[in-house]
Amino acid sequence: MSKVALITGVTGQDGAYLAEYLLKKGYIVHGIKRRASLFNTDRIDHIYQDPHVENRNFILHYGDLTDSMNLTRIIQEVQPDEIYNLAAMSHVKVSFDTPEYTGNSDGLGTLRILEAVRLLGLIEKSKIYQASTSELYGLAQEVPQTEKTPFYPRSPYGVAKLYAYWITVNYREAYGMHASNGILFNHESPIRGETFVTRKITRAVSRIALGMQDRFYLGNLSAQRDWGHAKDYIRAMYLILQQDEPDDYVIATGITTTIREMVEKSCREIGLHVGFKGKGEEEKGMIIDIDGNIFGKQVGDEFIGLLKKRIEKDKNIFLEVDPKYFRPTEVDLLIGDATKAREKLGWIPEYDLDGLITDMMASDILLMKKDIYLRNGGHKTLNYFE
Numbered sequence: 001m002s003k004v005a006l007i008t009g010v011t012g013q014d015g016a017y018l019a020e021y022l023l024k025k026g027y028i029v030h031g032i033k034r035r036a037s038l039f040n041t042d043r044i045d046h047i048y049q050d051p052h053v054e055n056r057n058f059i060l061h062y063g064d065l066t067d068s069m070n071l072t073r074i075i076q077e078v079q080p081d082e083i084y085n086l087a088a089m090s091h092v093k094v095s096f097d098t099p100e101y102t103g104n105s106d107g108l109g110t111l112r113i114l115e116a117v118r119l120l121g122l123i124e125k126s127k128i129y130q131a132s133t134s135e136l137y138g139l140a141q142e143v144p145q146t147e148k149t150p151f152y153p154r155s156p157y158g159v160a161k162l163y164a165y166w167i168t169v170n171y172r173e174a175y176g177m178h179a180s181n182g183i184l185f186n187h188e189s190p191i192r193g194e195t196f197v198t199r200k201i202t203r204a205v206s207r208i209a210l211g212m213q214d215r216f217y218l219g220n221l222s223a224q225r226d227w228g229h230a231k232d233y234i235r236a237m238y239l240i241l242q243q244d245e246p247d248d249y250v251i252a253t254g255i256t257t258t259i260r261e262m263v264e265k266s267c268r269e270i271g272l273h274v275g276f277k278g279k280g281e282e283e284k285g286m287i288i289d290i291d292g293n294i295f296g297k298q299v300g301d302e303f304i305g306l307l308k309k310r311i312e313k314d315k316n317i318f319l320e321v322d323p324k325y326f327r328p329t330e331v332d333l334l335i336g337d338a339t340k341a342r343e344k345l346g347w348i349p350e351y352d353l354d355g356l357i358t359d360m361m362a363s364d365i366l367l368m369k370k371d372i373y374l375r376n377g378g379h380k381t382l383n384y385f386e
């Protein structure tokens with residue numbers, strides 16, 4: 001008999017990778033998607049199965065973490081062996097604008113799932129994974145952060161996730177549920193949401209290299225993050241639910257990098273050497289030189305002339321700081337120690353930061369080139385604004 005998994009947030013970055021991973025392992029995968037006025041299933045269209053196909057193993061349900069009855073009905077119908085609760089309003093900056101909704105979906109949403117499992121008598125059957133986060137550490141009390149480091153969240157998102165973390169622990173201790181927290185540090189990929197900083201950088205650098213854009217704007221360039229690849233991190237989620245005993249695990253690479261360095265590395269990947277001048281809100285990023293061989297290979301010889309001319313004309317500023325991207329309270333430094341996950345789960349990441357950047361830059365260059373081809377062919381392309 002195939003195992004049955006239910007993934008909330010299946011249309012998100014992690015949900016899409018996890019669904020694909022579990023399908024390959026022979027699972028029947030159910031996913032919860034939200035109703036939206038436009039199609040919102042781009043990330044899972046390649047594994048979509050038409051409802052008219054018999055014996056489907058990938059089934060989508062409309063639902064929302066703010067709707068208890070909906071969640072309870074879906075869990076009753078699906079009778080999952082494993083529930084991965086990945087759905088969340090996951091943008092830290094946006095959580096300052098929508099604090100109540102964030103608390104409802106990210107905090108209480110987790111309670112709704114735990115309580116549905118309890119009320120439906122599925123405690124023995126359904127194992128639960130809760131998508132906890134390094135944002136719990138916020139104003140970090142210890143470096144690096146482990147499962148024992150005290151939490152100090154710094155945003156409505158972090159505070160909502162703190163509730164979700166503890167209610168998961170509480171249901172485990174109170175009712176003996178197999179409910180575990182993965183405390184995942186930042187993880188990215190070519191399908192990362194476009195307004196998270198890594199993807200914002202790889203998209204903008206690609207567009208600048210192709211002559212589609214002159215400059216872009218970021219907030220705090222000095223924040224430090226421990227970035228891994230989402231493909232490695234969804235494997236950790238799976239491993240956590242295969243353990244006999246529920247527990248909480250830090251998932252991280254153990255290396256931290258500033259936003260500024262992330263910009264430098266993304267540029268270097270395609271042969272652009274960049275520098276920075278000024279401080280704080282006045283800081284600017286400049287293209288200093290181009291390595292023609294690397295640029296030609298990664299981007300294309302036909303695009304180098306335009307960029308060279310730009311540097312000659314001293315119009316080499318490509319990045320500025322816009323305080324609108326600052327957060328009311330910032331998380332300055334995250335770096336995780338995943339020793340427990342390595343020792344108990346046998347989790348070893350395959351990607352390092354350079355491998356992640358190579359993957360993201362190659363994908364975004366290709367994506368942006370598609371727009372150029374469409375425009376050259378007389379077609380309209382869409383613009384997305386943050």
Ligand code: NAP
Nearest residue numbers: 009011012013014064065086087088090105131133186187
């Ligand atoms: P993501 O790309 O933003 O995906 C979030 C998913 O949740 C999307 O499918 C979204 O649907 C769905 N969603 C949002 N609000 C919902 C609601 N009220 N009801 C039902 N579904 C809802 O996030 P991700 O990067 O894949 O992250 C997955 C989870 O891990 C999140 O809980 C996030 O907070 C947590 N996490 C992420 C990281 C990271 O670095 N990526 C690190 C630690 C923890 P739409 O597609 O319709 O928007």
Ligand code: GDD
Nearest residue numbers: 090092133134135185186195196197198218219220223325
């Ligand atoms: N988004 C964004 N946009 N961030 C910027 C920008 C910008 O223009 N400029 C600087 N930053 C800085 C932020 O201030 C933050 O310090 C850092 O870049 C990372 O921001 P995000 O990529 O938005 O990620 P995050 O760390 O706030 O949150 C992500 O990781 C958490 C795990 O630590 C999200 O995926 C959360 O859902 C996740 O829990």
